[in-house]
Amino acid sequence: MLDYILRRIGLMVLTLFGVSVAIFLLLRIVPGNIADILFDSAGLVDPAEKQQIITDLGLDQPLVTQYVHWIAGLAHGDLGYSYVSEKPVLDEVLPRIPITAKLAGLALLFAVCTGVPFGVISAVRQNSWLDYVLRVISLAALSMPSFWLGLLVLMGFVNWFGILPIYDKAPATWGAAILMFGVPAATVGFRSSALIMRLTRSSMLEVLRQDYVRTARSKGLSEPAVTFIHALRNAVLPVITTIGIETAFLFGGLIVTETVFNIPGVARFLVEAIRWRDYPMVQNLVMFIAIVVVLVNLIVDLAYMFVDPRIRLRA
Amino acid sequence: MAPVLEVSGLTTVFHTRGGIVRAVQDVSFSVEAGETLAIVGESGCGKTMTALSLMRLIPSPPGQITAGMVKVAGTDLLALDEASMRRMRGSQIAMIFQEPMTALNPLLTVGRQIAEMVSLHENVSRRAANARAVEMLHHVRIPAPERRAREYPHQMSGGMRQRAMIAMALACKPKVLIADEPTTALDVTIQAQVLDLIGDLRKELGTAVVLITHDLGVVAETADRMIVMYAGRKVEEGRTKDLFADPCHPYLQGLLASVPRFGGGEGERLREIPGIVPPLNDLPKGCAFAPRCQSAIGRCRDEVPPLEPKRPGHAAACWVT
Ligand SMILES: Nc1ncnc2c1ncn2[C@@H]1O[C@H](COP(=O)(O)OP(=O)(O)O)[C@@H](O)[C@H]1O
Numbered sequence: 001m002l003d004y005i006l007r008r009i010g011l012m013v014l015t016l017f018g019v020s021v022a023i024f025l026l027l028r029i030v031p032g033n034i035a036d037i038l039f040d041s042a043g044l045v046d047p048a049e050k051q052q053i054i055t056d057l058g059l060d061q062p063l064v065t066q067y068v069h070w071i072a073g074l075a076h077g078d079l080g081y082s083y084v085s086e087k088p089v090l091d092e093v094l095p096r097i098p099i100t101a102k103l104a105g106l107a108l109l110f111a112v113c114t115g116v117p118f119g120v121i122s123a124v125r126q127n128s129w130l131d132y133v134l135r136v137i138s139l140a141a142l143s144m145p146s147f148w149l150g151l152l153v154l155m156g157f158v159n160w161f162g163i164l165p166i167y168d169k170a171p172a173t174w175g176a177a178i179l180m181f182g183v184p185a186a187t188v189g190f191r192s193s194a195l196i197m198r199l200t201r202s203s204m205l206e207v208l209r210q211d212y213v214r215t216a217r218s219k220g221l222s223e224p225a226v227t228f229i230h231a232l233r234n235a236v237l238p239v240i241t242t243i244g245i246e247t248a249f250l251f252g253g254l255i256v257t258e259t260v261f262n263i264p265g266v267a268r269f270l271v272e273a274i275r276w277r278d279y280p281m282v283q284n285l286v287m288f289i290a291i292v293v294v295l296v297n298l299i300v301d302l303a304y305m306f307v308d309p310r311i312r313l314r315a
Numbered sequence: 316m317a318p319v320l321e322v323s324g325l326t327t328v329f330h331t332r333g334g335i336v337r338a339v340q341d342v343s344f345s346v347e348a349g350e351t352l353a354i355v356g357e358s359g360c361g362k363t364m365t366a367l368s369l370m371r372l373i374p375s376p377p378g379q380i381t382a383g384m385v386k387v388a389g390t391d392l393l394a395l396d397e398a399s400m401r402r403m404r405g406s407q408i409a410m411i412f413q414e415p416m417t418a419l420n421p422l423l424t425v426g427r428q429i430a431e432m433v434s435l436h437e438n439v440s441r442r443a444a445n446a447r448a449v450e451m452l453h454h455v456r457i458p459a460p461e462r463r464a465r466e467y468p469h470q471m472s473g474g475m476r477q478r479a480m481i482a483m484a485l486a487c488k489p490k491v492l493i494a495d496e497p498t499t500a501l502d503v504t505i506q507a508q509v510l511d512l513i514g515d516l517r518k519e520l521g522t523a524v525v526l527i528t529h530d531l532g533v534v535a536e537t538a539d540r541m542i543v544m545y546a547g548r549k550v551e552e553g554r555t556k557d558l559f560a561d562p563c564h565p566y567l568q569g570l571l572a573s574v575p576r577f578g579g580g581e582g583e584r585l586r587e588i589p590g591i592v593p594p595l596n597d598l599p600k601g602c603a604f605a606p607r608c609q610s611a612i613g614r615c616r617d618e619v620p621p622l623e624p625k626r627p628g629h630a631a632a633c634w635v636t
């Protein structure tokens with residue numbers, strides 16, 4: 001088991017190395033750098049000054065040198081300075097993390113807490129009107145782009161309640177806080193919820209056909225006991241795996257949702273930083289997100305192991 | 316002695332797109348305490364559906380028990396509401412299945428699955444239920460039962476899992492045990508051990524056993540009486556000895572003829588009789604065996620032969636013999 005965990009951690013490190021190279025190269029393939037952008041947008045015209053900026057930021061160094069410089073800094077906890085604000089990257093990013101973390105956590109919670117129960121209901125009542133309704137809703141959720149859904153939600157709020165769930169640094173009431181985080185979290189988690197629902201449904205239908213479910217019924221267990229003690233446990237196994245994968249997708253959704261709901265989180269900030277070709281900012285933010293995703297996947301794998309003795313006892 | 320299990324006129328159908336599948340038609344039999352009745356027949360002839368009908372576990376829809384009576388110790392199961400039926404399952408009538416590899420829940424320990432049966436039907440503490448689970452594992456001759464109770468199904472061999480299934484089925488001392496091809500999936504040496512175990516427990520606990528199999532060797536060794544099923548109907552019934560010595564129905568005659576010798580050896584599965592079982596949603600008008608029967612006469616194709624006594628204690632459904 002320890003062996004398995006160590007192997008997983010080794011793989012994590014490799015993955016992160018791959019991500020770091022990829023983001024580093026991608027950023028530099030994208031045309032233009034901070035100097036170009038400053039010159040275009042700020043209307044600076046002195047080529048010598050431009051050259052000076054390039055030299056100061058080390059953009060004229062060979063790529064390998066730049067990469068090593070970045071990673072060596074990372075290893076020392078030195079994330080460098082933002083090209084745009086000239087403040088340390090850490091100072092810019094740290095205050096935004098809790099906001100995005102809350103959103104992401106809530107979104108995942110929403111996805112699991114709605115997706116799994118509705119999936120179970122849908123499977124247990126297969127082909128009932130309830131099943132059809134849930135399936136149509138989930139299909140819609142999967143095909144709706146999250147920016148569009150976000151805008152719809154905003155419009156809905158304005159139309160029906162006359163309020164906008166707008167971000168406020170210090171919400172006045174609990175209700176306001178829940179509204180402020182809950183609405184965007186549900187918006188971004190809707191897609192994952194639909195995916196989890198569909199997966200739970202199909203997995204549950206599969207499990208309900210298994211021999212051990214028939215055995216459970218033959219013991220005289222009630223349907224709820226069969227469903228929750230025997231079937232659901234087995235049916236959530238593939239769902240657990242998906243949660244790991246969905247975390248990565250969640251960040252994509254968060255970028256859009258933070259923008260639509262005007263939330264000063266990490267995800268929206270990342271888009272800003274990319275626009276400015278703020279290399280230190282983008283690189284470190286992407287690395288941060290990658291680490292989170294990889295860690296969540298590790299936790300998911302461990303959870304899977306915890307639930308499934310066939311893996312726990314073999315590994 | 317009054318039989319513990321009395322089945323009469325049991326009829327189970329499946330409503331499918333291809334029409335009504337008559338899986339079990341007008342099947343009757345009875346079993347006494349401590350007795351073993353074998354149900355024999357080729358694959359697809361309705362043995363499992365008969366067993367599931369007794370447990371009222373026919374998948375519904377599409378399945379439906381349309382007629383009959385299933386009395387266990389005088390109570391007609393088919394007349395019970397679902398909650399009362401649940402109380403009967405496991406405590407009065409229990410079942411073990413063909414596939415020991417898949418019949419146990421892979422995520423729960425074997426001990427817990429047995430203890431679950433006990434706590435469901437008896438008002439005992441969790442600790443007592445767990446103790447009973449260990450005791451039952453010991454009873455079915457599993458070595459180191461305390462340790463095995465804490466293991467998961469995947470840590471056990473097929474034979475051991477089937478023993479665990481037996482331990483679970485008998486944990487509440489049911490009056491009737493249905494064993495649906497309990498050894499078909501096992502190695503030959505293990506088969507004999509498991510059958511011996513069922514036989515011994517039956518004697519010890521006085522359980523009435525319904526043993527479903529398509530292996531005539533198993534029937535010869537274990538069953539007091541047997542019924543032969545063909546295409547959902549009972550076509551012959553009597554004491555095992557009598558049926559083996561003097562089969563009346565051409566179907567059983569064919570089955571016995573296709574077994575090289577019975578009484579022990581390997582591979583005593585039913586050999587093919589030429590032809591195939593007619594589809595159960597499109598049965599012939601007369602005797603279902605007629606298309607494959609060498610003794611068939613004109614009447615066979617028009618009228619279903621009734622089950623009639625042919626010898627003392629020995630009945631068959633055939634116009635000719
Ligand atoms: N879910 C179902 N839908 C339609 N027909 C079924 C279904 N389950 C079983 N049957 C029919 O019942 C018949 C008897 O099956 P079964 O009792 O399992 O046979 P056996 O156990 O003797 O091999 C099969 O031939 C099949 O046509």
Ligand code: SF4
Binds near residue numbers: 566608611615
């Ligand atoms: S009734 Fe006719 S067809 Fe059927 S088994 Fe007897 S002889 Fe054969």
Ligand SMILES: [Mg+2]
Binds near residue numbers: 362363364496
């Ligand atoms: Mg069968």
